[in-house]
Structure formats: C-alpha cells, structure tokens
Amino acid sequence: MLSHASAMGLPVPQGYVILHEAWQHALDANLAVRHQGTVEAPDAQRLRSGLALPSLPGPLAVRSAFSSEDGAAQSQAGFYATCLWVDAQDAGQLASALCEVWSSGHAETQRRDILVMQMVDAKVAGVAFTERDYEDDLVNYTSGTAQGLVAGEVEGEALQLLKLSPGSRRVTAALTEPWAIRLQELLRAVRCRFGDCDWDIEWADDGTTCWLVQIRPVTRRTRRNEAFTIANFKEILPELPSRLMTSLIASCADGLFAYYRAFDPTLPAHRPLIEVFYGRPLFNLSLLCDMLRHWGLPTRLVSNSIGGDVDRDTALHLPRLLKSAPALLRLSASQFNAVAQSRRTGRALVERAQQPGDTFAACMDTLQELFTSLVCQMLALTGAMSGPLLLLRRAGVLEEHHARQRTDATEMFIDLAPLRHLAAHRPGIRADLERGRLPADTEFRQVWDAFLAKHGHRGIYESDIARPRFREAPETILASLLHASEGRQARTAPTWRGRLTTPLWWYASRAIRARENLRAQAMRGFEPVRERLLALASEAVARQLLPTLETLWMLDIDEVRQLDQGWRPSSDFLAQREQEIARLSTLPVPDLLHRFDDLQSTLHVNTAPDNGRWTGISLTAGEVEGRAWVLREPATALPDGFSPDQTILVARSVDAGWIPVFGCVRGVVVETGGDLSHGSIILREIGLPAMTNARHVTQQIKTGDWIKLRADVGVVEMR
Structure with missing residues (x-):
C-alpha cells in the first residue's frame, strides 16, 4: 500500500520490497542458510549482489512485511523484527539486518517479504x-x-x-x-x-x-478513553439501580442509537450508546458529542438536554451543518410530528403491557420493547422542545410561561392538596397518619382511592422496574400529608415579552406535555409487567428456584431468562452477588467519568467552592433561607426540629417520585439536571423556588446547614 500512497503523492520515504521469491532464491543459491532456527549469510557481499538490491542514500530501515502481519481479520504488527539505522553502504550490516528479519518468521506457509526504506531521522x-x-x-x-x-x-x-x-x-x-x-x-x-x-x-x-x-x-476497533455521563439516568434511577434494570437498559443501547441512525446512516455504527460502569448505566457522552460534531452543531446542546458536564465544548461548524442539512431536516420533520406520534406510542405501550407474557423471557422481551419505544419517542420530543426552550430562557420568560403549565406529574402534586387539607383540619385523620395508618375516615378514603386510581402506578424512582409503585407502597405519600409548606410562589402577571413569545411557548409546551404524559403512560405500562414478574417470582420461590421475591431484582436479564429452564442460583452465587451490590452501593459515581478512570482515586477529591457558594441553572423565582435537608432518596418525615417553611431540599436529582417531598419544603436545590430534565419541568410548574445543576452540593452541604437559595439567579450560599 505504501507504493500506492507514494504514487498518490503522499510523503513516503524512498524504498523497495524484497519479495518472498527473493528469500526462496537466497536459500536455493546458498546466499542465505538456516542454522538452528536462525538465518545466516555466509557471504554478505554475495547476498547483496545476488539479490541485486537497489542502492538508497543514507541509513536504512529494514522491516518485516510478512503475509501474516497485515491480515484482514488480524494484525501481527510488531511481532516480527525491524532493524533501524542500517548503513546502506555496509554489506555486512545490510545482510545481518535481512537475516534477522527473515529469522523472526517461523511459519513456513507465510510469505517473508521485507520492506527496505530510507530511514527518517524522526524527532x-x-x-x-x-x-x-x-x-x-x-x-x-x-x-x-x-x-x-x-x-x-x-x-x-x-x-x-x-x-x-x-x-x-x-x-x-x-x-x-x-x-x-x-x-x-x-x-x-x-x-x-x-x-x-x-x-x-x-x-x-x-x-x-x-x-x-x-x-x-484496522483489524480490531480501538477501545478509547471515552467520556460517559450518569446525568440523565441519575434523574430517573436510584443511586444504585437494580441489577435487572441496569442490564435491561444496557441491552437496549443499540436500539436507542438506531433512532438517530435512521435519519443519518453515516453516524457511528459500532459504538454503544449506553454502557455499564460500577453497576450503573451511563450514556456515552463522547458518542453524543461526536454525533453533534458530525452534524456541525455545538456540543453544549447535550448538557442543555440531559444535564451534567460536557467533556469538551466545540462550537457551531457551518460547513458540516450545511452538509448534514438533509439528515437534520429529516430529524426535524420527525420532531415536528412527535406530539401526535407520542399519543399513538403511549396507547401502544399500555396496550402492549396488558399482555406481558407468561414466562420470565417473555416479560424481559416486553420490557425491552417498552423501554426502547419510550426512550426513542422521548428523544424526539426532547429534540422538539430543546430549541424553543433555549430561546425562551434567553428571552427571560421561561419560568413565566412554565408556571402556567400543567402535566400529569404536577397534577399529582395538585391532587395531594385535598388530602393535606383533610389531614390539617381533622384530628382523627392526623392521628391515624401519625401512627402510620391509613385513615378510616370515609371522605378521606374516597379522595385517597381517587388519587391512587389516577396516580397509583407512579412511584419513587419508578423507571426501575424493581421499585414498588405508590399503589403497593403508599407510606411516603401518607407521611407527606402531615406537612404542608407555603413555598409555592404566586403567579405573576404576563409581561410584554411573555405575550410576544406565546406562539413559541405554545409549540414548546405541546412537546413538554406530551413527553411528561408519555412517561406517565409508560409507567402505567410498567405496572402490569411488574405484577406479572412478581407473580412468576412467587412461583419460582414456591419451586425453590429463588429464596425470596426480592432476589429476582438481583439478577440480570439473561439470568432471569434462565429461570424458565429451571435454573437455580446457588447460595454461593447469591452471596457473592449480594457482596458485589453492597460494594457498588458505597461507590459515589461522578457525573462525568472516562472509561479508564480509577474511581477509587477520585473519591476524596475536594470539590467544594472556596467561598461556600454554588451556582447552577435557575428554574423559578424566589429567595428563601432555611436548613438544608440532604436526601439521596425521597423521604417525607422531616428531621427533628425542622419545619416545612424553613427547610430546603438538597438532592442529587429529582423526578415525579419526589413530588410528595416537594410539599414538605420551602425550596429545592438539585445537583444534576438541565432545562429539559423531568424534575426541572415539574419544579417550574409547581412554582417552588428551585435551581438545578448545582455541582457537588450533596457532597459539600450537610443536613442542618443554614443555607440561602436565590432561585431567581441560580445561586445557593452557606450562611
């Protein structure tokens, strides 16, 4: 190939190839002989003249070019000898170099071609x-x-x-x-x-x-030190998701990136969108950034969409943007129709989930279909809203518009108000709640049953199929009814900028409502699949395949499928799995990591700001002071001495499962998120003073610290 490269004008050093046939001639004519596995030249000058080697100026590089070295499926580059700085005028040095290279080949069937080229005095x-x-x-x-x-x-x-x-x-x-x-x-x-x-x-x-x-x-693709982010998954999954859900998400990676490749087949075909690190699924941030770079778009759009950090920020590239215009137009057309398509997808998800299957394998197939369909449609909706929301934020009217928005998630918050009112004004109901019992009051039960009928399929970190739904575990909601904060900000009158941007908001709000309602529909679909899995797990426990129902969530999807064939995980297997889960749960995975990072070396890095001040993205207006309540998972029992009107929630991420907590606090500070995050949308609609993307706050702020949240400018400070 080097001769072709040289003929095409590429800078290739002068050289020539000594063909395998010359090697055979050297043996036949005794120009070279084999001795105890090595090749020797009895007469160096005779070897040189016998092969009629061309003359090249300067020192030479004598390199193997064996047939096995550059195969289509495997390369053995570096396996064979190379001799550098060979004196071209010294027949002895040249003969010695040729024999050393010939000697490094051991298979008789391989060709032993040799490349001789002018040595580059490389710096x-x-x-x-x-x-x-x-x-x-x-x-x-x-x-x-x-x-x-x-x-x-x-x-x-x-x-x-x-x-x-x-x-x-x-x-x-x-x-x-x-x-x-x-x-x-x-x-x-x-x-x-x-x-x-x-x-x-x-x-x-x-x-x-x-x-x-x-x-x-290239015979084997490189394994690069790519950047990965947990940002989006951090919002919708617990700190350590179940083994089953993590493996299921990873199994859908190819299907998810296929959404983008359908619009542009020139996008990467062999890089998974999602990989698992330390028991958590992470998005391949490098792949997403490469996709935007391929299209000529700025990579900051990734962090605007899913939150977190971008490993390297690159700007708009107009030539690439123009070249990618056809693919981007196809993508835009899909996003324009995303709202109508999401309604069809939502109905299809619920309908598909009604028949999850009668085996573990069938349930896994159903979950993969539901998850892939959900995420692909969410990608379209997120793309549809991202541009308008960016413009609305720059115009300073995003919070004004969002305060008037209502989606399925914020309806849950609103529907808790009658229950809180009853708990506040009826001592019997409050007494039952304080004892951890479901009140027997008839009116309360009617309102409660209506709430569960509408929202019972939701739950804390509901995207993990292992997590119970509110219908199964209502304790968090019931406990939240004992607390009521007045943290919501009053709606402001429309501004002239708000009126001017109403058409843009109308377009964005349709996609926002569609995305949040699609998520609710998907969770309605997850519920019957979870019920079927629990029923199958109960049968497996009865057959002594599993020790408990909860063991199911410790298995990955391939292991779950094996239960249909009667596989029984041994006690040693389960003990090792429990130890592994316990170990992984102690690892605080950073929002941004690289494939070859040593996580242990980053555990004690001090990321606290010198001035006790954290900045992020403003979600709403308002300024509040109070005690920090740092939570890793939703809880509604306030610490002793805390009052709702002087409590500020500090969380790594939030979603619909945190709605009961929002009624117990005056403000919210979120560590990871962006304008398009589910939690950000919910908080803007509820109207609590809130900010997101406040880096490392859960590591540096402690429960009980007195903090001031200036939500309107996206700042939280120690007081």
Whole structure:
C-alpha cells in the first residue's frame, strides 16, 4: 500500500520490497542458510549482489512485511523484527539486518517479504488510528523513532486529533506542536486517497515533514478513553439501580442509537450508546458529542438536554451543518410530528403491557420493547422542545410561561392538596397518619382511592422496574400529608415579552406535555409487567428456584431468562452477588467519568467552592433561607426540629417520585439536571423556588446547614 500512497503523492520515504521469491532464491543459491532456527549469510557481499538490491542514500530501515502481519481479520504488527539505522553502504550490516528479519518468521506457509526504506531521522514518531466511527483520530507517540511503541515495549503519550475535513484549513486550537498539525494533515490526506475507512498508520516526523511509514486496515476497533455521563439516568434511577434494570437498559443501547441512525446512516455504527460502569448505566457522552460534531452543531446542546458536564465544548461548524442539512431536516420533520406520534406510542405501550407474557423471557422481551419505544419517542420530543426552550430562557420568560403549565406529574402534586387539607383540619385523620395508618375516615378514603386510581402506578424512582409503585407502597405519600409548606410562589402577571413569545411557548409546551404524559403512560405500562414478574417470582420461590421475591431484582436479564429452564442460583452465587451490590452501593459515581478512570482515586477529591457558594441553572423565582435537608432518596418525615417553611431540599436529582417531598419544603436545590430534565419541568410548574445543576452540593452541604437559595439567579450560599 505504501507504493500506492507514494504514487498518490503522499510523503513516503524512498524504498523497495524484497519479495518472498527473493528469500526462496537466497536459500536455493546458498546466499542465505538456516542454522538452528536462525538465518545466516555466509557471504554478505554475495547476498547483496545476488539479490541485486537497489542502492538508497543514507541509513536504512529494514522491516518485516510478512503475509501474516497485515491480515484482514488480524494484525501481527510488531511481532516480527525491524532493524533501524542500517548503513546502506555496509554489506555486512545490510545482510545481518535481512537475516534477522527473515529469522523472526517461523511459519513456513507465510510469505517473508521485507520492506527496505530510507530511514527518517524522526524527532517524533508513533501510531495513529483513523476510524469512521470517531470524529477524532487516536494518536500514540513518542520522541525519536516509534519502534518500541509499535512493539509494545513503551507506552508513549496519547493524543486525540480533530479530523480535518477535505478542503478544511481548520486545526485543533489546542495544537501548539507543528508536528501535530502536520500529522493532522497527513491523516486527512490518507482518508482522501484511500477512502474514509478504518486505517492503522505508522508515521514519523523529522521536524519538517510528517512521513507515512506504514498503512494497514484496522483489524480490531480501538477501545478509547471515552467520556460517559450518569446525568440523565441519575434523574430517573436510584443511586444504585437494580441489577435487572441496569442490564435491561444496557441491552437496549443499540436500539436507542438506531433512532438517530435512521435519519443519518453515516453516524457511528459500532459504538454503544449506553454502557455499564460500577453497576450503573451511563450514556456515552463522547458518542453524543461526536454525533453533534458530525452534524456541525455545538456540543453544549447535550448538557442543555440531559444535564451534567460536557467533556469538551466545540462550537457551531457551518460547513458540516450545511452538509448534514438533509439528515437534520429529516430529524426535524420527525420532531415536528412527535406530539401526535407520542399519543399513538403511549396507547401502544399500555396496550402492549396488558399482555406481558407468561414466562420470565417473555416479560424481559416486553420490557425491552417498552423501554426502547419510550426512550426513542422521548428523544424526539426532547429534540422538539430543546430549541424553543433555549430561546425562551434567553428571552427571560421561561419560568413565566412554565408556571402556567400543567402535566400529569404536577397534577399529582395538585391532587395531594385535598388530602393535606383533610389531614390539617381533622384530628382523627392526623392521628391515624401519625401512627402510620391509613385513615378510616370515609371522605378521606374516597379522595385517597381517587388519587391512587389516577396516580397509583407512579412511584419513587419508578423507571426501575424493581421499585414498588405508590399503589403497593403508599407510606411516603401518607407521611407527606402531615406537612404542608407555603413555598409555592404566586403567579405573576404576563409581561410584554411573555405575550410576544406565546406562539413559541405554545409549540414548546405541546412537546413538554406530551413527553411528561408519555412517561406517565409508560409507567402505567410498567405496572402490569411488574405484577406479572412478581407473580412468576412467587412461583419460582414456591419451586425453590429463588429464596425470596426480592432476589429476582438481583439478577440480570439473561439470568432471569434462565429461570424458565429451571435454573437455580446457588447460595454461593447469591452471596457473592449480594457482596458485589453492597460494594457498588458505597461507590459515589461522578457525573462525568472516562472509561479508564480509577474511581477509587477520585473519591476524596475536594470539590467544594472556596467561598461556600454554588451556582447552577435557575428554574423559578424566589429567595428563601432555611436548613438544608440532604436526601439521596425521597423521604417525607422531616428531621427533628425542622419545619416545612424553613427547610430546603438538597438532592442529587429529582423526578415525579419526589413530588410528595416537594410539599414538605420551602425550596429545592438539585445537583444534576438541565432545562429539559423531568424534575426541572415539574419544579417550574409547581412554582417552588428551585435551581438545578448545582455541582457537588450533596457532597459539600450537610443536613442542618443554614443555607440561602436565590432561585431567581441560580445561586445557593452557606450562611
């Protein structure tokens, strides 16, 4: 391939190939002989003249180019000998180098071609992988020659280089080394000449030219140190989700990214959208950012959508945006129709869930269908609302409009008001609630039954199928009825900006309502699947396949399927699984991590601001002071000495399952979230003073700390 590269104008050192047939001739003519597994040249000058080797100026690199080295499915690069700085005028050195390379091949069936090229006096050299599925090229480099790097003897340094598009003159702004810019241009030239495929390239830079010294197809895709975020899952799942739900979500990864590939088949085909780290499902943030970069869109749109941090912020790229216009138009058309489609999807989800199946395997299939359909439709709705909400926030009217919005989740908050009123004004009801009993009062029971009929399918961290629904476990809601805060802000009169942006809000609000109502419909569908799973688990307990019902949630989906065949997890298996779950539960996974991060090394990093002040995203207006109540999971029994009107909830994330808690506090500070997060939408609609994306607050603020929340500017301060 190097000869083709040279013919195409790429910078390739002068050289030639000694074919396998020359090796055979050398043996037949006794120019070279085998002795105890090695090859020797009895007469170096005779070997050189017998092979009629061309003359090249300067020192040489003598390298293997064996047939087994660059196979289509497997590469053995670095397995065979390479000799550098061989004196071209010294027949003895050249013969010795040829024999050393020939000797490094042991299979008789392989061709033993040898590549001889002019030596590059490299200041920097290395290996680069350019792959279709990535927007950056992966580079490993070292000073001097890269022989040790290629052979795996030295680690070298790693670098991600932005791919240059054909005709583009842009280079990565952070590049200060001229060799890196020259390498960037060489890799672009390789793609232009050989096609935008996956290439494994060896290169050497002599200070003025970056030389191509080897090119071969990538035989095994690289495993890169990609960035992952727990931000969106942190909002809807418990701190450590059940093993079953985590594995189910991961199993849907390909189907979820297929949503985007349906609009643009040129998007990555072999990178999973979701992977599991430390027992938690995490979104591949690098993949999502690469998708936006591929389309020429700014990567900050990812954090605006799902919250959390972006590993690297890149700006709008107009040429790429124009090139991606057809795919983006198809995506936009889908988002425009997303509201109507979501209604059909919601009905289909509920209908599908009514027949979850009679086996564990069938229930797993049903859950995968429900989850994939739900998330794909949510992606469309999120895309439909993201642009308008960004414009409304910039216009300063987002909170004004949202305060008048009502979705299924906020109706739950509103529907608790009659129950709170009864608890506040009837001593008998309050006494029953204080004893942890469901009040027997007839009117209370009527209102309560109506509430459960409407909202009983919801629950705390309801997206985890292992979590009970409110219908099964109403204790949190009942306890919340004992507390009532006056934290909601009064609605303000419409402003002129609000009136001007009403059409834009109308478009966004349709998607917001559709998304939240679709989630409620999906949870209505999850309930019968959960009921069927519990019934099957009860049968498995009776057959002594499982020790308890709760054991089911400790298994992954493949293990659950095996229960249909009578598989019985051993006591040792379950003990090890319990130990693993206990260990994972102690690990506070950061919002942003990289594949090769050592989590233990990041556990004690001090992330507290020096001034006791945290900033984030303002969700509502209002300024309140009070005691911090730091919660990892929803609870409604206030700590001793706390009063609802002087309590500020501080949580890692919130969703519909936290609604009972919102009635017990004056304000809310959320660690992770964005404008489009479910919890953010609920808090804006309820009207509590609230902010989100306040980084690390649950680690640095303690329950009982006196804090001041300035929700209108997105600031929380220690007092």
